[in-house]
Amino acid sequence: MNTKVSIAGVELKNPITVASGTFGSGMEYDEFVDLNLLGAVTTKGVANVPWPGNPTPRVAETYGGMMNAIGLQNPGIDTFVKRDIPFLKEKDTKIIVNVCGKSTEDYLDVVERLGDEPVDLLEINVSCPNVKEGGIAFGQDPKALYDITKAIKAKAKQPIIMKLSPNVTDITEMAKAAEAAGSDALSLINTLTGMKIDIKRRAFAVANKTAGVSGPAIHPIAVRMVYQVANAVKLPIIGMGGVMNTEDALEMIMAGATAVAVGTANFHNPYATVEIIKGIEEYMQANGVDDINTLIGCVK
Amino acid sequence: MGKIKMEAKIIRQDEIATDIYSMVIQAPEIASQAVPGQFIDLYSADGSKLLPRPISLCEIDRAAGTLRIVYRIAGKGTKEFSMLTSDHTITILGPLGNGFTKKDKKAILIGGGIGIPPMLQLAKELTCEKSIVLGFRDEEFLSEEFEPYGTVYKSSDNGTIGVKGTVMDAIREYGIEGTEIYACGPTPMLRAIQSYALEHGIEAQLSLEERMACGVGACLACVCKSKEIDDHSQVKNKRVCKDGPVFYAEEVEL
Numbered sequence: 001m002n003t004k005v006s007i008a009g010v011e012l013k014n015p016i017t018v019a020s021g022t023f024g025s026g027m028e029y030d031e032f033v034d035l036n037l038l039g040a041v042t043t044k045g046v047a048n049v050p051w052p053g054n055p056t057p058r059v060a061e062t063y064g065g066m067m068n069a070i071g072l073q074n075p076g077i078d079t080f081v082k083r084d085i086p087f088l089k090e091k092d093t094k095i096i097v098n099v100c101g102k103s104t105e106d107y108l109d110v111v112e113r114l115g116d117e118p119v120d121l122l123e124i125n126v127s128c129p130n131v132k133e134g135g136i137a138f139g140q141d142p143k144a145l146y147d148i149t150k151a152i153k154a155k156a157k158q159p160i161i162m163k164l165s166p167n168v169t170d171i172t173e174m175a176k177a178a179e180a181a182g183s184d185a186l187s188l189i190n191t192l193t194g195m196k197i198d199i200k201r202r203a204f205a206v207a208n209k210t211a212g213v214s215g216p217a218i219h220p221i222a223v224r225m226v227y228q229v230a231n232a233v234k235l236p237i238i239g240m241g242g243v244m245n246t247e248d249a250l251e252m253i254m255a256g257a258t259a260v261a262v263g264t265a266n267f268h269n270p271y272a273t274v275e276i277i278k279g280i281e282e283y284m285q286a287n288g289v290d291d292i293n294t295l296i297g298c299v300k
Numbered sequence: 301m302g303k304i305k306m307e308a309k310i311i312r313q314d315e316i317a318t319d320i321y322s323m324v325i326q327a328p329e330i331a332s333q334a335v336p337g338q339f340i341d342l343y344s345a346d347g348s349k350l351l352p353r354p355i356s357l358c359e360i361d362r363a364a365g366t367l368r369i370v371y372r373i374a375g376k377g378t379k380e381f382s383m384l385t386s387d388h389t390i391t392i393l394g395p396l397g398n399g400f401t402k403k404d405k406k407a408i409l410i411g412g413g414i415g416i417p418p419m420l421q422l423a424k425e426l427t428c429e430k431s432i433v434l435g436f437r438d439e440e441f442l443s444e445e446f447e448p449y450g451t452v453y454k455s456s457d458n459g460t461i462g463v464k465g466t467v468m469d470a471i472r473e474y475g476i477e478g479t480e481i482y483a484c485g486p487t488p489m490l491r492a493i494q495s496y497a498l499e500h501g502i503e504a505q506l507s508l509e510e511r512m513a514c515g516v517g518a519c520l521a522c523v524c525k526s527k528e529i530d531d532h533s534q535v536k537n538k539r540v541c542k543d544g545p546v547f548y549a550e551e552v553e554l
Contacts, residue, residue, distance in 0.1 A: 024518035028542070031302045044520075050534040057511040059521040061377075064348045066513065073520045075534035215350055267514045268343070268350045270305060270393070 001284055002291040003277075005039070005258050007236050008159035008184035010120045012039035012094055012259055015292060016249065016277050019214075019240045019263025020045055020098035020123060020163070021070065025084035026091070032270035036092040037277060042238075042261060043084060045100035045125045048109035050076035060196050060205035065215025065242065066264060067194050069208035072100050072128055077113045085117050094120040096161070100128060104148055108155050115157040122158050123238075124149070127165030127190035128212075139165040139190075142177035149181035159184035161238060164229070166218075167193050171225050172232035179233045187238040187261070188229060189222045215264040216242040223255045230256020230297050244272065246279025256297035303516065304329050305393040310384050311366060317441035319373040320414070321382045322358070328365025330394045336360070336422035337399030337484075337507055337546045340367065341515045343391040344377050352393060353377045354512050354541070356484070358417035358442075359424070367394075370417035370442060396515050397545045400482050400505050404428050408478035409450070410467050410493060411435070412485025416442055418507060422482055423449040431476045435467035435485065468492045481549075483507065491554040504549035510540040517542025525553035 003014040017040040023029055026041045035041060053073025060067050074080070080097075088095045097119050101107035111122060126138035126145060138148045149162055162178040164171055166189040175186055191212025196205035205211075222241020230237055239257025242264065243249050249260040265272035280292070289295060308325040316322045330340065334357055341352030359368035373379050384390060400422050407428050411419040412435040423432060423446055430450035434443050440461045446452050454462025455470040463470040467489060470476070481504035483493050490506045497504035510522035523537040527550065530538050538544065538552065 022514070022519060028514070028516045028518035032305070044518075052535040052537060053520065053523070056521075056523060058523070059351070059511055059513045059519070061349060061351045064350070066351055068513065068519070068521065070520050073523070073533065073535065073537060075532070079534050216347070264350060267352070267519065270516070 001281065001289075002293070003281065003284070005292060005296070007121060007161070007238065007259055010094055010159065014039045014277050014280065015253060015257075015259040016273055016280070017042050017096060017238065017259055017261045018266065018273060019261040020125065022263040022266045025088060027087055029266065029270055033274045037274050038093045039259060040094035040096050040120070041088055041091070042096040042123060043088075043098055044074060045072050045098040045128070046074050046077055046080045046110060047072065047100050048077055048106050048113075050074065050079070055207040057205065057207055060211065062194070062196060062213060062215070062217065064217035065213055066267070067196060067206060067211035067213045068191070069206050069211035071208065074100070077110050081113065081117060085119065089118050096121040096123050098123045098125050098163070100125040104151050107148065107152055111152055111156045119158055121161055121185070122156055123161040123163050123187055124152055125163050125190075127163050136165060136167070139174065140168055142173050145174055146177040146181040149178050149183050153182040161185040161187050163187040163190055165190050166221060166225055166241075172228050175229040175233045175235070179235050183235060185236045185238065186229060186233070187240065189218075189225050189241045192218055192221065214242065216244050216248070218242045219244075219248055223251050226252055226257050227255040243276070244268070246276050246283060249276050249280060250283060250295070253292070253295050254297070254299045258296055301329065301333055303393060303396065305391065306330070307389045308392050310386050310388050310390060312386055313382070313384060315382070316370065317439050320370065320441055321373070322368060322370045323381065323384070324366055324368045325390065325392070326365060327367050327392060327394075330392070331360050331362050331365050331367050334360045334367065334395040335399035336425055337418055338395040338397050339545065340369070340392045340394030341396060342381060343393070344380055346380065349377050349380075351513055352515055353381070354396070354515055356418035356507070357395070357421060359421050372414045393515060397541055398543070400507070400546050402426055403480045403503070405480040406478045407431070408433060408471070408476055408481045410481060410483040410485065412467055412489040413437060415483070415485030415489070415507065418484050419482065420445060431478060433467045433470050433476060435470070435489065436461050466492065468496060471496070478502065481505065487554055494549040494554055497549045505546050506549055506552070507546045508540050508544050508552070512541050515541050526551055527553060
């Protein structure tokens with residue numbers, strides 16, 4: 001039975017990784033799950049310098065999901081390279097570093113710093129809805145996305161994965177722009193911009209006013225977008241958005257995702273990733289599937 | 301042993317004041333390692349409510365392998381917990397966070413509102429001389445359980461219980477003295493204690509509250525402002541769930 005998949009020439013032992021920002025760099029979940037079992041660990045977004053993030057409250061629960069506006073708080077690339085990469089290097093898993101920035105130069109700074117690090121893939125966050133400058137600004141305009149993808153691709157030593165926002169009219173347009181500019185793979189979807197009002201306090205539930213909605217409530221939207229993008233471009237896709245269990249992950253794969261990231265589920269069940277990996281194997285066994293790759297995009 | 305997610309059997313649950321519940325659960329693996337000031341995450345059985353509810357430990361019985369939590373109904377999650385009875389189980393994760401550091405100094409324990417419960421286990425474990433100051437809105441709960449462990453002083457918003465006013469008013473009115481403050485309660489109370497402690501040069505350990513998601517330090521939702529650049533975040537943010545919830549007064553900005 002083969003569970004190996006390949007993203008831009010990087011082989012993952014199974015299709016399961018984590019969604020950026022829900023898992024730190026894996027240290028906090030190391031005591032719950034054996035990180036060696038994961039196909040890859042995708043880190044929280046890292047910028048060229050430390051970012052303080054947004055005011056609190058930064059999260060709220062919504063029906064069948066949650067919303068967050070952390071604001072990409074991160075310790076900056078210097079600390080990340082010294083602390084997080086050596087930790088992950090000890091694990092038998094692939095390393096996907098999520099890169100964020102406020103300007104093209106910020107992104108390039110980080111990408112160049114990572115050039116000589118033992119990192120397998122770079123996921124470029126151009127879709128965070130919670131930071132004013134940069135981030136989403138690149139992810140909602142095909143021309144801006146094309147330009148930044150092209151600039152990053154020219155400097156990156158590792159394959160790049162552009163992470164797409166669902167907060168657009170037509171996500172396939174964005175996917176095509178990233179593909180045309182040389183992106184090696186795509187991640188989708190980032191969170192959906194939402195708002196929640198606390199009627200007791202008569203105030204926004206999250207200090208940032210708007211926040212990114214995630215969790216099982218958005219899963220059908222993510223599956224639809226993965227399907228659309230898989231049928232619009234040739235790039236491998238890391239599918240994410242409300243994956244809680246094996247069934248959700250297999251839906252993503254059958255819609256066209258080569259790998260699947262587990263995000264909000266980690267907060268509900270710290271063992272979610274390894275349970276899904278086991279569940280996929282059981283599904284394959286029970287259904288006579290010899291190679292996971294035969295399931296990718298099998299529903300047309 | 302480390303943090304454990306487990307299915308805990310509910311031993312008993314009682315409403316001890318309006319919307320305030322006391323729940324005792326069987327969780328020997330967590331009880332054996334928990335310390336006062338730590339908390340556990342409780343999970344709803346309803347899949348539409350995804351995030352765990354962090355609730356501090358009120359009592360830890362290591363011999364019996366039980367934990368007691370005392371919580372207020374704050375929303376749909378805690379409402380659901382309040383309906384559980386002794387034939388139910390609940391999924392929990394713990395122990396989480398860092399508890400109070402027990403000092404052999406004359407202590408003032410201060411609890412405000414739903415910040416009172418975590419002070420009970422601390423009161424039981426501290427062997428030094430201690431004053432216990434409890435602040436209520438308008439309804440008393442749990443205070444008699446503190447009686448065996450020290451002199452109990454009270455305050456309430458409307459003056460029906462103890463001194464009218466805040467815990468700080470009670471401290472001034474009764475001339476309560478000590479060299480180590482342990483406190484848990486609403487932020488305005490902690491802020492007043494913080495400035496009192498810093499002004500008088502008294503060491504104070506403050507237990508903070510913030511909206512959380514993961515509970516284990518990964519998601520960076522529940523940060524508080526720190527005075528100095530924090531080693532983990534590289535900015536002036538500390539994680540309440542992982543670096544706290546107990547901080548020294550001089551470490552944090554409230």
